[in-house]
Amino acid sequence: MKSPEEIVNQLMMKNDAFSQWLGIQVLEIKHGYCKLQMQVRKEMLNGFHIAHGGITYSLADSALAFASNSHGYKAVSVETSISHTEALKEGDIIRAEAEELHRSNKIGVYQVNIYTMPDKKIVALFKGTVYITSQLW
Amino acid sequence: MKSPEEIVNQLMMKNDAFSQWLGIQVLEIKHGYCKLQMQVRKEMLNGFHIAHGGITYSLADSALAFASNSHGYKAVSVETSISHTEALKEGDIIRAEAEELHRSNKIGVYQVNIYTMPDKKIVALFKGTVYITSQLW
């Protein structure tokens, strides 16, 4: 069975264009867990000069994909929810930390917290549910 | 009180960089409702050559913002959820249609369906809850 690092390398392979556009870096990956980082750029802002809600969602959704696929079986998102609790501005560095709340044979549930660095202020709370297939990576 | 069109113009003003990057077009806007369209580009794909989940979320979140602000009072998202039901590939044209399910003095609930064009196949189901402030646009 492939390691979490090998799987994320495959998921983040050269042609993962959107994660590259976002500038996502993988800081840590292990079974059921990952920590990602990125920086808010000017192109990610909305008309209020704060990050569009889709930016933090995208980072959290990538974290969900990495954490839920890390066990070696392909997993697909079935339902995700996010609360945006603080606004982000250009230059802010944010981290997503995904943690496995539950994993059965078929279903996994993950909590992803997004916070700023270095002050670790929570800016978004994300929960994701995945369906775990029987296909190996 | 400003019209829905005037409010969306303000929301989508020249400096709304991320909506411009996404290529979002406003097809229709009225009180509590809007219809948006965009096309999936190569930069929006993940490592599987399908659109990243953050792309449809971003479109839906913009539709939520437009529909919930259209009554003239500033509204802020408090909780959103999305189910991705079908994969999207480069070149696909998608629409988001936001509908008001409930609106009280302080809280609004919106359903946003995302579907492909011209075949109108549902690709994502989004629900958003907003807090309605007393600030006029």
Next chain:
Amino acid sequence: MKSPEEIVNQLMMKNDAFSQWLGIQVLEIKHGYCKLQMQVRKEMLNGFHIAHGGITYSLADSALAFASNSHGYKAVSVETSISHTEALKEGDIIRAEAEELHRSNKIGVYQVNIYTMPDKKIVALFKGTVYITSQLW
């Protein structure tokens, strides 16, 4: 394959104690759809003399179970969400109407609206996602 009516009969069989306590009646059932009704009783109220949020959730959750199992395969709930939009008082008659928004091989998504009778005022909006097993009823 069993009919939707036969499946609901099995789900609602004599020993479904909680649905009986709630007083749930099945008004209509077909593939991917059902309509249920019940009346708010004194024992269902909280300290504010309005129905506890768990009452409308329970009705909606039963509607999800009936609608998602109606195709003949056993389905289990994986994630549900509800917004309570209006308060209910003793004696109110409420209906739950479940509609299938999406159904693939493995995953189904259902919208359940709860409204009062006879004025059809929406009191709760529920969305449920199920995992569809390969086990026949």
Next chain:
Amino acid sequence: MKSPEEIVNQLMMKNDAFSQWLGIQVLEIKHGYCKLQMQVRKEMLNGFHIAHGGITYSLADSALAFASNSHGYKAVSVETSISHTEALKEGDIIRAEAEELHRSNKIGVYQVNIYTMPDKKIVALFKGTVYITSQLW
């Protein structure tokens, strides 16, 4: 300003009929936090002889109400979601522990974990968002 205990006493006053029917006990309450306990009874089971999803939702929803009102201002639920991760049978003792993930002037977000006792196995994961009014208890 009233203490968390005084507020819960008011919320759980003699006429909170449904919490009494459920048999909810308050084990601990402080600002933004509470711990509740109850036991699954025969009347709470569905046709599969496991607890109806509405039972754990009801316990979690009560925990949300207590934790979010504990600061002294009246708070109302705007959106809640729950994943049922394990089945419960007659006689099982369950606890709900509510924790405040975020609280601004107007909006609060709470995580409620439901687990069995004494083995602390997670059976349901609940997230609730409330609107905080300016009304004092």
